[in-house]
Amino acid sequence: MSPRTWLIWSLAAVTVAVSTDNPVYRGLVALAALNVLLTWLPPGRRMKPLAVALVIAAALAALINVLASHTGADVLARLPSDWPLVGGALTLESLAFGSDVGLGLVAALLAVAPLSMVLEPHDVVDAMPGPLERTGIAVATSLNLVSGFGRTFTAVSDAQRMRGWRPRGIRSWSEVLVPVVLTAIEDSVLLAEAMEARGFGAARRTSYAATRWSRVDSAVVAAALGSAALFIGFRLAGVAIDWYPYPILYLPPINPALVAGCLALALPGFLPAERGR
Amino acid sequence: MPRSIARLEGVTYWYPGDAPPALSAVDLEIGPGLTVVAGGSGGGKSTLLRLLDGLVPQFHGGRIAGSATVAGLDPLRTPIPQLAQRVGLVFQDVETQSVYGTVEREVAFGLENATLPRTEMHERVDEALASLSIEHLRGRRLATLSGGERQRVQLAAVLAMRPALVALDEPTSQLDPEGSEAVLAACLRIARDGRAVVVAEHRLESLLASADRLLQVEGGRVSGTTEAALRRAVVSRTSHSPEPLEAAWEMIGVDAGPAGPRGAALLEGISLAGGAGEVVALVGPNGSGKTTLLRTLAGLLPALMGTVRRPAGRTAYLPQNPGALLHLPSVRAEVELTLRRAGPAPDVTASAGAMMAAFGLTHLAGRYPRDLSSGERQRAALAATLVGSPALVLLDEPTRGMDLAARRSLAAAVHSLTERGSAVVIATHDADLATELADRTIELRVGRAIEVEPGATPQTAATPPAAATPQAPR
Numbered sequence: 001m002s003p004r005t006w007l008i009w010s011l012a013a014v015t016v017a018v019s020t021d022n023p024v025y026r027g028l029v030a031l032a033a034l035n036v037l038l039t040w041l042p043p044g045r046r047m048k049p050l051a052v053a054l055v056i057a058a059a060l061a062a063l064i065n066v067l068a069s070h071t072g073a074d075v076l077a078r079l080p081s082d083w084p085l086v087g088g089a090l091t092l093e094s095l096a097f098g099s100d101v102g103l104g105l106v107a108a109l110l111a112v113a114p115l116s117m118v119l120e121p122h123d124v125v126d127a128m129p130g131p132l133e134r135t136g137i138a139v140a141t142s143l144n145l146v147s148g149f150g151r152t153f154t155a156v157s158d159a160q161r162m163r164g165w166r167p168r169g170i171r172s173w174s175e176v177l178v179p180v181v182l183t184a185i186e187d188s189v190l191l192a193e194a195m196e197a198r199g200f201g202a203a204r205r206t207s208y209a210a211t212r213w214s215r216v217d218s219a220v221v222a223a224a225l226g227s228a229a230l231f232i233g234f235r236l237a238g239v240a241i242d243w244y245p246y247p248i249l250y251l252p253p254i255n256p257a258l259v260a261g262c263l264a265l266a267l268p269g270f271l272p273a274e275r276g277r
Numbered sequence: 278m279p280r281s282i283a284r285l286e287g288v289t290y291w292y293p294g295d296a297p298p299a300l301s302a303v304d305l306e307i308g309p310g311l312t313v314v315a316g317g318s319g320g321g322k323s324t325l326l327r328l329l330d331g332l333v334p335q336f337h338g339g340r341i342a343g344s345a346t347v348a349g350l351d352p353l354r355t356p357i358p359q360l361a362q363r364v365g366l367v368f369q370d371v372e373t374q375s376v377y378g379t380v381e382r383e384v385a386f387g388l389e390n391a392t393l394p395r396t397e398m399h400e401r402v403d404e405a406l407a408s409l410s411i412e413h414l415r416g417r418r419l420a421t422l423s424g425g426e427r428q429r430v431q432l433a434a435v436l437a438m439r440p441a442l443v444a445l446d447e448p449t450s451q452l453d454p455e456g457s458e459a460v461l462a463a464c465l466r467i468a469r470d471g472r473a474v475v476v477a478e479h480r481l482e483s484l485l486a487s488a489d490r491l492l493q494v495e496g497g498r499v500s501g502t503t504e505a506a507l508r509r510a511v512v513s514r515t516s517h518s519p520e521p522l523e524a525a526w527e528m529i530g531v532d533a534g535p536a537g538p539r540g541a542a543l544l545e546g547i548s549l550a551g552g553a554g555e556v557v558a559l560v561g562p563n564g565s566g567k568t569t570l571l572r573t574l575a576g577l578l579p580a581l582m583g584t585v586r587r588p589a590g591r592t593a594y595l596p597q598n599p600g601a602l603l604h605l606p607s608v609r610a611e612v613e614l615t616l617r618r619a620g621p622a623p624d625v626t627a628s629a630g631a632m633m634a635a636f637g638l639t640h641l642a643g644r645y646p647r648d649l650s651s652g653e654r655q656r657a658a659l660a661a662t663l664v665g666s667p668a669l670v671l672l673d674e675p676t677r678g679m680d681l682a683a684r685r686s687l688a689a690a691v692h693s694l695t696e697r698g699s700a701v702v703i704a705t706h707d708a709d710l711a712t713e714l715a716d717r718t719i720e721l722r723v724g725r726a727i728e729v730e731p732g733a734t735p736q737t738a739a740t741p742p743a744a745a746t747p748q749a750p751r
Contacts, residue, residue, distance in 0.1 A: 120418075122382040141376055148372055152601055158577045159602040162594035163661070164618025179604040182647060187373045194374035196336050197366045198434065199390035202358030206392045208385040208399075 001268060003127035005217040006114055009036075012224035013111035013265050019231045021242040022252045023100045026107045028262035033110035035269035040118045050113055057109065058102030065098025066090050073248045093245045100243065115139075126209055133205060141191055152183045216271060223264040230261040282442050282473040283307040283329055288343035290324065290333060299324040301497040303343070307442070307475060310489030311468040314477040317680040318652020321497045322477040326444040329475065330364040331357045348441035362391055365435030369447040369651070369678065371427040380406075380414045380422070384434045391438065405437035409463050424563045425456020432463055442473040449480065450678045453562045453706045458483070479652075479680050480707075525553040525700035526574065526669055531583035534569035542581050543569050545724045551702060551717075553588070553668075554695045558715035559704040560729070565721040567704035568597065571671045574702065588700060590668030591619050597673045599658030603646035608638055611646060611661040619665045632664040635693075636686045651678045656686065663690055670694055670701040676710050688714055 001009075017029045041047065067079075072091025081087045115124055121140030128136035156179045165175050195201075234241050234255075243252040288303040300321050314322050327333040331352040334341045345352050348363035368374045377383045384405055388398040406412045409429050419427055428448055435443055445464065449457035457480075465487050468474040478484060485491075493500050527550035534543030543566045551557045559567045572578040574585060575594045596602070605611050612629040633639050636656040641649060646657045655678055663670065670691075676684055691701055691714055705711055711718055718729040 120378040120382070122377040122379065125377075137376070152598075155596045155598060156601050158572065158575070159594060159596045159599065159662075161577065162575060162592060163602070163615045164591075175604060179601055182604065183598075183601045186647070190368065190370060190373040191376070193332055193336055194366075194368055195376055195386075196357050197330055197332060197361060197368075198376075198387035199358040199361035199438075200376075200386075202356070202390055203392060205389045206395065206398070208382060208389055208395065208402075210395065 001220060001271070002212050002214075002217045003119055003123035004211070004213075005220050006119055006123070007127035008221050009224045009265070009268060010112050010115055012228040014108050015228040016231050016262065016265065017104055017107035017111060019228075019235060019241075020258075021100060021104075021244065022258075023103050023243060024252050024254055025231075025241070025258055025262050026100065026103045028259065029265060030103065030107040030110050032262060032266035032269065033107065033113070035266055037110060037113055037117065039269045039271075040114060040273045042118065045117050050109075050117070054106045054109060057105045058099070061102035061105055062095060062098035065101060066095045069094040069097070071246050093247065093249050096245045096249055100245075122209070126207060126211070130204060137195075137200070141195070148187055149180070149184050152187075153180050156180050156183070220267055220271075223267045227261040227264045230258060234258065281306045281308055283345075283347040283475075285328070285345045286343055288328065288341065288345055290328065290342075291340045292324075293338045298497050299339075300328065300499070303497075303499045305492065305499055305501075307473050307490065309468070309471045309473050311465065311484070311487055312473065312475045312490040312492060313481060313484050313488040314475060314492045314494055315479075315481055316494035317682055318656070318678070319650035320495045320680075321499070322494045323446050323650070324497075325492075325494055325499065326366060326446050326475065326477055328352060329442060329444050330366045331355060331360040332366070358390060361387060362438050363441050365438055365440040365443045367428070367431050367435055367443070367445040367448055369450055371424055371431065371451060374431055375419050375427070378418055378420070380411075380417050380419065380430050383419060383430055384437050387434055387438050401437045401439070405433040408436055408466070409433050423456060424452045425459050428452060428456065428460050429463055432460065432467075436467065440472070442475065443467055444475040444477075446477050447479065447678055448476065449478065451674075454708060455562060457706070479678065480709075482709075524550050525555075525588040526551050526702075527584075527586050528570075528574060528580075529584045529586075531573060531585060532581040533573040533578060534566055534581075543724060544573070544721075544726075547583070547726050549719060549726055551700045553698045553700050555716045556691060556695060556701040556703065556714050558711035558718045559702065559721060560706070560708075560711060560718055561721035563706075566724060567721055568673055570721065570726075571673050571702065571704055574669075575671050588668040591665065592669040592671065593662050593665075593667035595659060595662045595672045595675055597677065599662065599675075600646070600651065600654035603654065603658060603661070606645055607643050608633065608646050608649075608657045608660070609642040611657060612664050615661050615664050628664060632660045632690075635690055636660045637682060652680050652683055655679055656683050659687060659690070663694065666697055667694070667699055670699050672701070672703045672705075674705055674707075675703065676705065676707045684710065 013029055013033055017026055020026065038047075067086040067090070070088035070091065072089070072093030074092035075089045076092055076095065077090045079087050079090065119127070124140045125133060125136040153176070157176045160175050165172070167173060231241065240253065241255065241258060284306045285303050288300055289298045290300040291298045303325070314325060316322050324333055327337070328345065329347050329352060333339070334353065335357055341353060347360070350360055350363055352360055352364070375383055376386050381402060384402050385398050388401055393401070406415055409432060411426065411429050411433060414422065414426060414430065419430065422430065432443075432445070432448075448460050452460065461483055464474050464476055468487075468489070476484060491501065528547050531547040532542040532545050533547070547570065559570060561567055569578065571594070573580055574587070575592055576585070576587065577594070603611055605614060609629055612632055613625050616625045616628055630639070633642055636659060638653070638656055638660055641653060641657070646654055649657060659675060675687055679687070695701060703710070703714065720727050720729050
């Protein structure tokens with residue numbers, strides 16, 4: 001698929017994921033995006049770091065909501081009321097809504113994951129419309145620095161450990177995190193310098209790669225835009241597409257048209273992954 | 278006299294907020310051919326190269342006096358994107374200068390910025406790859422390339438702009454000998470094409486024979502110098518062959534590291550030992566597992582199989598890019614931190630002062646380490662690592678970016694440590710360092726460790742591996 005098709009598909013999937021609170025639709029978007037990602041993931045790219053990030057994001061969202069929101073009829077437990085912020089009832093409804101928020105995060109992250117895990121940095125640049133090309137390069141270069149960030153963290157924590165550092169509470173981590181952040185900033189400045197030295201920042205750029213477009217791209221773009229338009233249209237028309245489990249938990253409503261819209265996002269997952277790449 | 282490609286007249290440059298000038302009253306002229314820029318760390322070599330392509334002062338700011346002409350343009354005032362089409366700069370770190378993820382697109386990045394038509398871009402990319410004999414890398418991802426290959430890709434990216442002057446800032450400091458040789462050979466080819474090639478390097482031996490001009494940069498002042506003078510500056514080798522006292526550390530049948538290209542552990546069946554007071558050098562190409570072996574020996578990486586034994590007492594470990602560990606407000610604070618962490622010390626201030634003096638850091642003791650040049654930072658990290666009396670010292674590429682004075686300081690520090698009974702293991706691409714310091718040399722090849730006979734040259738990575746042989750200290 002064309003890089004621009006990937007960009008449109010990702011934006012459409014994110015639009016759907018954030019335009020509704022309904023966990024059914026969010027779950028369908030997450031599943032569709034996961035299927036697409038697994039289908040197109042190039043050999044050698046690892047899913048584990050993303051999976052860990054998704055689990056942490058979802059768990060944090062659920063935890064924060066259940067601790068901070070004390071609304072709901074079904075009380076699971078109580079924390080002492082004199083505890084600031086978290087004191088009070090922990091309810092099934094707040095747990096359900098927190099999990100729904102986490103699911104939305106997972107769906108949105110999976111929707112944008114192909115931009116870094118399937119596409120090459122130059123593909124992201126090629127996908128951007130002219131006025132946003134520099135934004136694309138900023139995104140592409142920052143993605144390049146991510147792997148270096150991990151290596152620096154390992155190197156610094158190794159070196160500090162051998163100098164006698166041991167993790168003892170949050171403050172002790174400053175001896176690792178401060179050098180890692182400083183190194184990341186220095187690396188960013190070096191990269192900026194290297195880009196400047198190669199003429200970046202002049203007038204509008206030309207592109208080395210010719211734009212490719214096929215019927216498959218047209219089909220995927222039509223399905224993705226149709227899906228996003230469906231959700232936006234329903235919302236503008238005032239048709240209920242959300243789910244709000246307070247004060248009493250209930251099953252989320254399901255609209256067949258919106259389910260079909262979510263499933264349309266799964267189209268790239270059924271294409272042969274080699275096509276157009 | 279050959280035509281001039283770059284001319285500087287009375288150039289003095291101050292970085293923002295820095296009192297002494299980084300370059301002082303520089304007058305020089307550079308013609309076609311190879312110009313080697315030598316000098317100590319922090320002397321102004323990198324600043325001089327950045328001046329040639331306008332990054333100084335346009336990117337870094339600061340104040341500048343004097344005049345300059347490079348490839349017919351004024352680098353002090355001509356916009357850098359315009360200069361980039363006449364002057365190319367290759368940086369030291371192969372990883373932080375890459376923008377894209379694949380070779381072909383990386384080479385084309387500058388051409389896209391120059392708004393060239395697509396057909397011309399393709400022609401120039403072909404030409405640049407061919408000129409460095411790396412056409413076979415065209416479709417590869419940068420992450421899969423060796424350091425030498427990546428540096429040649431960066432050089433190709435610069436050559437694609439067809440510059441009149443190409444500057445390279447310590448381009449081989451992170452490369453193994455094979456990669457260094459390929460990059461320097463490429464530099465010589467470009468120089469023979471009639472362009473000006475300006476290379477700042479600490480390891481001058483391989484460049485001196487071919488240099489058309491040698492510039493010495495010290496304390497911001499630039500002077501022409503002679504080959505003989507530079508040859509005298511090359512570190513002298515000393516005889517050093519202490520008898521090890523006893524086995525201090527050993528690895529028996531160790532498998533370690535992530536899966537390598539063959540799907541097995543990066544290191545397999547490693548059996549090695551080193552004595553107290555003995556220096557063992559680990560050599561081998563990039564990716565052969567030297568760092569993995571050091572980290573396993575340090576206890577930072579668990580052995581998948583086998584036994585690792587370290588001596589009682591502190592293990593000092595210097596990682597690659599050691600400057601990354603520095604985070605305190607002064608060099609002195611960094612050195613003292615290690616001493617305090619190591620346990621009760623009789624006089625922390627005096628010990629720290631002696632170590633800083635050993636590495637020529639006394640005048641920099643109060644400076645913020647990250648404001649220092651890369652070579653000075655390397656020395657500060659070494660002082661902070663080696664201070665005290667570690668029982669085992671593990672050094673990963675300690676001479677990266679080091680000038681000759683710093684190499685001598687390192688050699689003296691290692692001698693001092695071994696005399697006090699420390700066991701030392703050094704992973705290095707620096708053949709001179711290995712020859713000078715090591716009592717034994719171990720080559721890592723395809724996951725195996727093979728002892729190099731005294732006086733023999735380590736083999737290349739392409740040579741089939743011999744069976745792993747347990748080695749004990751002599």
